Amino acid sequence: MNSSFNTILDSLPGIENKAKELKEILLANLAMIGEIPAPTFKEEERIEFLINRFKESGIQRHSIDQVGNGVGIVKGENTDKNILLVAHTDTVFDESVDHTIQIQPRKAIGPGVADNSLGLAVLATLPVFLEQLDITLENNLILMAATRSLGRGNLEGLRFFLSNFDEPIKAGIGLEGVELGRLSHTSIGMRRGEVICRIPEQYDWSRFGDASAILTINDVINRINEIQLPQRPRTSIILGSIKGGSSFTTAREAVLRFEIRSESSGMVEDIHQQIEEIINEISSRSGESIELDIFAQREPGGVPFSHPIVQKTRRIMNQLSIEPRPGPSTSELSAFIDRNIPAITLGITHGSNVREKDEAIDINPIYKGIAQVIGTLQTVDGGYCEKD
Amino acid sequence: MVEDKESQNLTISLCLPTLNEEKTIGKEVVLLKSELVDRYPLLDEIAVIDSGSDDNTLEVAQNFGADVYLADDILPDLEPKKGKGENLWKAIYQLEGDIIVYVDADISNIHPRFVYGLVAPLIYRKEVQYVKAFYDRPLAISGEKRASGGGRVTEILIRPLFSLFFPDLTGIIQPLSGEYAVRRNVLEQIHFPIGYGVETSHLIDVYTKFGLHAFAQTDLDQRVHENKSTRALGKMSFGILQTFLKRAKALDIISDMKDYETILRQTQAIDKRYEQKELQIVEEERPPMIEIEAYREKFNRTLS
Numbered sequence: 001m002n003s004s005f006n007t008i009l010d011s012l013p014g015i016e017n018k019a020k021e022l023k024e025i026l027l028a029n030l031a032m033i034g035e036i037p038a039p040t041f042k043e044e045e046r047i048e049f050l051i052n053r054f055k056e057s058g059i060q061r062h063s064i065d066q067v068g069n070g071v072g073i074v075k076g077e078n079t080d081k082n083i084l085l086v087a088h089t090d091t092v093f094d095e096s097v098d099h100t101i102q103i104q105p106r107k108a109i110g111p112g113v114a115d116n117s118l119g120l121a122v123l124a125t126l127p128v129f130l131e132q133l134d135i136t137l138e139n140n141l142i143l144m145a146a147t148r149s150l151g152r153g154n155l156e157g158l159r160f161f162l163s164n165f166d167e168p169i170k171a172g173i174g175l176e177g178v179e180l181g182r183l184s185h186t187s188i189g190m191r192r193g194e195v196i197c198r199i200p201e202q203y204d205w206s207r208f209g210d211a212s213a214i215l216t217i218n219d220v221i222n223r224i225n226e227i228q229l230p231q232r233p234r235t236s237i238i239l240g241s242i243k244g245g246s247s248f249t250t251a252r253e254a255v256l257r258f259e260i261r262s263e264s265s266g267m268v269e270d271i272h273q274q275i276e277e278i279i280n281e282i283s284s285r286s287g288e289s290i291e292l293d294i295f296a297q298r299e300p301g302g303v304p305f306s307h308p309i310v311q312k313t314r315r316i317m318n319q320l321s322i323e324p325r326p327g328p329s330t331s332e333l334s335a336f337i338d339r340n341i342p343a344i345t346l347g348i349t350h351g352s353n354v355r356e357k358d359e360a361i362d363i364n365p366i367y368k369g370i371a372q373v374i375g376t377l378q379t380v381d382g383g384y385c386e387k388d
Numbered sequence: 389m390v391e392d393k394e395s396q397n398l399t400i401s402l403c404l405p406t407l408n409e410e411k412t413i414g415k416e417v418v419l420l421k422s423e424l425v426d427r428y429p430l431l432d433e434i435a436v437i438d439s440g441s442d443d444n445t446l447e448v449a450q451n452f453g454a455d456v457y458l459a460d461d462i463l464p465d466l467e468p469k470k471g472k473g474e475n476l477w478k479a480i481y482q483l484e485g486d487i488i489v490y491v492d493a494d495i496s497n498i499h500p501r502f503v504y505g506l507v508a509p510l511i512y513r514k515e516v517q518y519v520k521a522f523y524d525r526p527l528a529i530s531g532e533k534r535a536s537g538g539g540r541v542t543e544i545l546i547r548p549l550f551s552l553f554f555p556d557l558t559g560i561i562q563p564l565s566g567e568y569a570v571r572r573n574v575l576e577q578i579h580f581p582i583g584y585g586v587e588t589s590h591l592i593d594v595y596t597k598f599g600l601h602a603f604a605q606t607d608l609d610q611r612v613h614e615n616k617s618t619r620a621l622g623k624m625s626f627g628i629l630q631t632f633l634k635r636a637k638a639l640d641i642i643s644d645m646k647d648y649e650t651i652l653r654q655t656q657a658i659d660k661r662y663e664q665k666e667l668q669i670v671e672e673e674r675p676p677m678i679e680i681e682a683y684r685e686k687f688n689r690t691l692s
Contacts, residue, residue, distance in 0.1 A: 024453060028422030031415050035497065056427070100496045100612065103414040105444075105451045 005312065005384045009319045012371050016320065018133055019367040022125070026366070027103055029053065029124045034101040034110055034117035040090040040153040043068055043145075047089060050124055050145045057127035059143075067160045070145040074127060074137070076381075081168050082140040083380050084341075085126070085373075086158060086332055087119035087175040088149035092355050109360045114351035118177030118361055120145055122348055122370060129374060137381045139170060146332065151192075154296035158335040171309060171380045172343030173373070174332040177361060178354060180369050181322050182347035184329035185310045186302030187337050188234075188261050189268040193294035195220055195256040195279060197244075200289055213254035214244045216288050220256060223278040227271060233263035237271065261330070265300055298334035303342045309376075309385040313344060316375040320368045342385070346373055389504060390428050392511050399432045400507055400569075401485030405475035407439040409493040410448050416491070416498045417452040423500040430504060435483055436493070437462070437475040445493075457482055463682060469672060472566075473586035477674045480575050481683050488575060492566035497612040506569035509604035517574045517602035518594050522561035523611045539564060540618075545625045546588065549632055553641050556600050557591055564588070567608065574598065576689070580674040584624040585631025589673075592635045623669060626652040630671040 019026070038046040047070035054062045054072030061073040070089070073082075091112035093099070101110035101117075108118075123143050130136075142165075148156035162169070176182065197213045197220070221239065229235045237260055244254025260271045276292055283290040303309060305326060317324040329345055336343035348369035351361040379385055393400065402420060406413060417434060424430045436449040436456045446456045460468045462478040476490055487510050491502050502521070509516045542564050550557045557563070564587050578593040580586055594602055616624070630650070636642040652667045677683045678691060 024418050024422040025426060027452075028419045031419055032499070101415065102411060102496075103418055103452075104410075105414065105448055 004382055005379060008375055008378050008382070008384075009315065012316065012319050012375050015129075015133060015374050016367045016371040019129065019370040022129065022132060023363070023367070025128055026121055026125045026370075027108065027363070030108060030113070030117055030121035031101045031103060033120050033124065034108075034113050035099045037093065037095040037097070037099050038090050038112075039092075039094045040148055040150045042095070043089040043147045046070075046120070047145055047147065050089075050120065053124040054127070054143065057131070059127060065161065065164070067157050068147040069157045069161050071161070072127075072143045074130070074141040074143065076137045076139040076141065078138050079140055081170045082142050082165075083137070083377065084142045084144060084169050084172045085123060085175065085377070086144045086146050086172060087123045088116050088157075088332065089120060089145045089147050090150050090153060091115065091117070092150060093357070097357060104363075106363055107360050108363060109358060111357045111359055113359050114177035114349075114354050114361045115359070116175075116177050118348050118366070119175035122175055122373065126373075129370065133374070135374070135378065137377070139381050140167075141377070141381075142169075149332065152295045154192075155298075155332060155335045158332050159338070162335055162339050162341070169339075169341050171385060172332070172336040172341050173376060173380070174343065174345035175373065176331065176345055176347050178349060178351035179325075179347040180349050180365050180372075181317065181325045182329075182345065183310065183313055183317070183324050183326045184331060184333055184345040185305065185307065185326060185343075186328040187298050187300060187334040188263055188328045188330060189265040189300035190259055190261050190296070190298040190330045190334075191268055191272055191294050192259045192296040193257075193292060195258070195275075196291045196293065197254045197256075198289045198291075199250070199252045200287070212245075212251050213288070214251045216282060216286055216290065217242060217244060217254040217256050219282055219286075220278060220290070223282070224258070224275060227274050229271075230267065233267055235260075235262035235264070235267050235271070237261075259330075263300055263328075268297075268300075298330055299338060301337040302328070302333060303344075307342060307385075308387060309342050309344055309380065312379045312385055313346070313372075313376050316372055316379065320371055320375075322368055322372060344376075346376065348373070389508060389511055390430050393430060393507075396511070398487060398511065399485045400430060400487045400489060401479070401483035402431050402434045402489045402491065402503060403476065403479040403483060404434070404436045404449075404454070404491055404493045405439070405472050405479075406436050406441060406445050406449070406493045407472070408441045408443045408445060410441070410443040410445045412496055412498070413445050413493050414448045414452055416493060416495065417449050417454045419498055420491075420500065420503060421453050424503055430507065431489075432485055433483060435479065437479050437482065439470055439472070439475055463680065465682075466680075469582045469674075471582035473580045473582040474674070476586060477580035477582070477677065480572065480677045481680070481686070486572050487569055488572065489569040490567065494614065495611055497610060502567055502608055503569075505606045505608050506567060509606060510569055510571060513604065515601055516604040517571050517598055518590070519569045519604045519606055520560060520562070520591075521565045521567035521608045521611075522605055523565070523609065524561070524607050541621050541625050541628065545628060553636060554592065554595065557595055559600075560591060560603065561605055563591055565611075567611075574602070576677040576683070576687075578676055581627070581631045581671050582674060583669070583671050584627030585671050588628050589631045589635065592632070596639065623652060623667065626667075626669050627671045630669070631673075634671070634673075 146157035245251030
């Protein structure tokens with residue numbers, strides 16, 4: 001077994017070179033995918049493109065399911081088990097944003113290029129890489145472009161697939177455009193939501209000057225900041241964005257977006273309760289309507305650092321001179337964890353300005369990123385990632 | 389389409405004329421090479437013909453696998469001239485294809501349809517000689533009448549001129565679009581203004597030599613590129629007018645016309661001061677390529 005894993009390690013530089021040779025195919029896919037807008041819940045056109053790519057690669061089993069996921073299955077020699085390779089399709093940019101992708105010799109630039117057009121481009125191009133490298137797998141390889149992942153999507157696409165796919169899945173690998181070296185193997189507990197404050201129509205306007213949804217949200221923020229957070233289990237409250245008012249007059253509505261993150265699900269629940277109490281108290285004191293809307297959550301868990309899938313992937317990264325950065329994430333892993341499927345998330349290259357309109361990725365490291373994905377895939381396929 | 393092309397033993401070359409297009413050329417080459425050379429071998433060569441860019445256009449294009457040429461290095465015995473039309477004309481000599489597809493290099497929403505949409509009529513219809521692109525994206529639910537979306541120079545200059553002198557050509561929806569595919573045996577027979585007038589002259593010359601049935605048009609949906617200033621459009625119009633009048637004279641459509649001016653006068657304001665700017669624009673022309681001896685030798689052609 002060891003010699004075979006070593007064979008995979010030895011083949012990595014060759015895979016990296018082949019990926020470089022096929023760069024035009026990958027970059028063309030990147031540009032075409034990236035220029036199709038795909039805000040969460042509106043991913044149809046991107047999925048259609050992916051499915052066409054799967055068809056062109058000769059993948060016989062391909063379909064779009066009820067929640068819009070695009071799935072292609074590359075048949076293995078032994079079809080009892082499956083490996084799931086997944087990349088999320090949606091981006092944080094709506095259709096009104098100019099989605100033009102620029103391709104320079106060393107960089108590709110444009111909204112969503114790192115998160116996650118590159119992940120999808122690798123998924124779309126993988127059948128070509130495998131064919132050119134003459135790699136066949138023992139297990140079925142499920143290539144999945146998942147919908148409804150981000151924000152309010154709450155991983156609905158992947159969760160739906162895992163609930164309804166009735167064949168055993170051996171392992172999951174999530175693909176993210178950045179950062180190369182990322183080796184996420186655990187998910188932290190998370191709840192994501194909004195505090196929405198509205199001034200009612202029949203408000204007592206005699207409280208001249210006091211009335212402002214922004215002031216109330218400010219009050220909520222101050223109180224959230226007073227919540228005591230433990231050092232262990234590691235816990236944080238992230239205030240992501242605030243939005244409120246429109247000009248110089250009284251703001252009638254304000255919204256605060258936040259995430260609670262913790263290694264302990266009990267702690268996530270505890271903080272959620274505390275925020276609810278803060279809101280009830282401020283709401284009854286001010287007479288304003290304050291709503292707490294929690295729309296996404298993840299349970300903590302994952303595979304330990306010592307799990308063979310983490311250990312072997314680290315060795316693959318070392319072989320390719322990629323510095324591994326194992327750690328937790330709030331990505332697709334959570335959906336796998338809920339189903340006890342061992343899974344990791346990998347990054348493909350280095351990037352900058354992620355989730356900004358001038359998001360950029362470095363082209364040259366992509367070839368190592370692809371070699372790492374194919375090496376990991378072969379290692380899982382060869383059975384070298386199973387616990388004794 | 390590739391099978392039909394191969395069954396006819398056709399070869400197709402893509403020419404991308406450039407001048408300082410480093411921002412857009414990378415994606416054009418990557419996308420068209422990957423999709424139409426590697427995946428579906430519709431194109432036999434992709435060539436960038438450059439007017440002397442001082443940015444990294446040539447390096448970027450070469451890096452992604454295009455053949456790159458400086459216009460001045462092609463037919464070096466001829467006196468060099470500068471202009472997009474010069475690049476298009478020299479492509480006839482440099483490239484090998486039976487069909488040459490011209491696509492401007494400043495398109496930011498490039499897609500393989502820009503090429504396969506243009507060559508399809510030439511592959512499927514033998515009588516078609518010249519395929520011109522137009523761009524129209526009707527709203528899905530709108531049944532109302534709308535303008536077909538020609539640019540400002542088209543609507544203010546070209547369409548009125550064609551309406552007066554070549555009414556048949558008003559059917560060309562976007563006469564100035566820079567994307568077209570043409571058979572070699574037509575390209576080698578027509579003049580090439582080296583500047584702004586090249587598209588207009590092609591339409592008139594192909595129409596008078598081969599007739600209206602030689603044309604086909606294809607809807608490429610949408611083209612995104614940088615808008616030109618009104619002043620730049622004025623220069624363009626002046627060049628086009630010269631090309632047009634030259635032909636109108638040669639075809640005896642307008643008689644008793646003196647030689648026209650080659651100075652364009654535009655007014656510009658600096659603070660509250662207004663001044664007139666004079667710009668010499670001479671629309672020089674290249675002869676039909678068939679008249680060039682080196683070309684006849686290379687492609688084994690004779691003058692009829």
